Amino acid sequence: MPPYETPVVSSHPQSPSSPGTSFSLEGPSLEALQQAFVQGTNFFASIQEDDGSWCGDYGGPMFLLPMYVAATYICKRPPSDEEREGMVRYTLSTQNPDGGIGIHAEAEESMMFTTTLSYIALRLLEVPAEQPEMIKMRRWIQDHGSALAAASWAKWIMCVLNLYDYDGLHPILPELYLLPAEVPIHPGHLWCHARQVYLPMAYLYGKKTRIEADPLIQAIRQEIYAKPYEKIRFSAHRDTLCPADKSYSLSFLSQIANFAMGAFESFHREGLRQRALEEVKRHIDHEDQATNFIRIGPVNAVLNTLVHYFEDPEGEAHQKSWETLPTYLWNGHDGIKMNGYNSCKLWDTAFAVQALRATPTSVADSPVVQKALSNAYRYIQDNQVLEDVPEKDRYFRHASLGGWPFSDRLHGWPITDCTSEGFKAAIELEETVEQPIAEGLLRESVRLILSFQNDDGGWASYERQRAGTWLELFNPSQAFRDIMIDYSYTECSSACLQALQTAQKRFPGFLTQPIQRAIQNGENFLRRKQREDGSWEGSWAVCFTYGTWFGVWGLLAAGVSPQDQAIQKACDFLRRHQKADGSWGEHYRSCQTRKYEEHPEGQAAQTAWALMTLCKAGHAQSSAAHRAARFLVDRQQEDGDWPREAMVGVFNKTTLINYENYRRYFCLWALGLYHKANA
């Protein structure tokens, strides 16, 4: 297929803009395209929040809500009747025909981890054990080795609920925090999410904290195991794991470490434990202060709350925890769930800005879109991080000044690609607003992006990579792979390269050499990451379609020509996977098998990524692009929205997470680029 095709004017060849014309017979008519922009932007503007942001359902992972429910039970903060009904409805809506529940809401394979946690949560929410769904769920649990075979994070929650014994866990020693920070196994080297989750776990383990076994707990004990609770020798079940929960094999080194830590635990000294717990608590308190009790993510939000409850149920920290914890709940079309983050507002808003700005001028300049954009700018401006956290080195925190988080400033953890997308959106709009972000602050964003770059030329998610992959050998989670360190990712690297390219244009002469060097190293990193077949593997959405979009845009931002073989190979890859109806549909199984797996149905968000890639790579006039554009236009509903489709967000290669707005702004963005390149 030739890279450039001349636009064909369809049935009414008189004028390219008269109704019934199109850029190509295969593409949408110009009239339909125009209507898609008008209706799409009107709808999208109508769902903007008062603070100028967009946000949406961010559920999907099935281990989160049960942890939340456990916290309500432990801390004696029962949900309202309405909440309870919504939580039960959501959980049961994800039950598989075999009775179990998978790692995410759409997973067809059930796991002991999420089935046990959900079963317990439903019981704590007062669902009777004799309800048919519960009988089925219990049967799944019993048939697959009982709750003894659940992955370790379920066992942690069960320990605190007094449904499992701490003896049945490999220790997470608080004493590790007393090691000198330089020691490679010091927890300060971990990926921030693992680090923040293992902190409260170390605390709970160090104190073996748990609630009393009341009659409900005693009843659940009899339901989730194959033999009477009192007869179970928990210490024999530290490694008992249902095959469905096993995401990797236990390394020999890990076995040695577990043995050594077990021995330490048997002989540990109380004085040292006390000191270690105090240090761990200082880190927990620091995280709480730095995030205004939001915490970096949903798991440590729950666990830190438990820590404070056991410290002092009447204390301020416990009260404050309950002011923020419910902000993780989301009342969605399928019930109430716990979101995977306190929100996805900054991320959605930064993309929304770029998408709206890409629509044809007649649309982008309309009062509706102008107003939406100026409100969005306000959100981006108000949520840039303006300072580093106090004592950042002492608490293993990277700089934050100038960064943007995934959600909001109160949360405060900056992320490499959120900073980059926030920066790009801010530059895009600064000339249209009266009081733009001060130049000095924008330059800080650029400095921060440079400071995040890894030695391999790529960018990780939150921080520079702090240890080698060998640390994965000690991963105690059982259910999640690749969580021990932060890695250089195609997506994050591409976003940072795009931001640096923007910075070069916006601030000529500023940090010229460091930026050039960073871009060169980033380009090399992306080139190394490209696969033989021309694709890039994505890590944060499904999968090769997403990764290839970032790979191509990253290389282009680094100054690589669209004619470069790497780019052309990537476009060929995409074209090979286009469906007959012009769409792309990639199944989430791709993330697990690490090769492209077809989804039976075309997905608008994925089609948009592919179209965006083709457009920037010089193929906006190709048959593939016309057909993709037509698919997107045809898919749009009358109200201007696109129908809900399969979840496409992902993490740790296994867990899907919902980005409610992807199908909206990416479709507008892709159609905008398509229109611009063809007009």
Ligand code: LAN
């Ligand atoms: C997220 C959400 C945002 C996401 C992007 C910014 C989209 C990505 O480009 C970089 C990685 C990042 C920041 C990301 C990392 C992992 C997160 C934080 C999540 C997928 C949201 C929830 C997930 C977190 C790890 C869930 C808790 C589970 C554990 C295994 C700790």
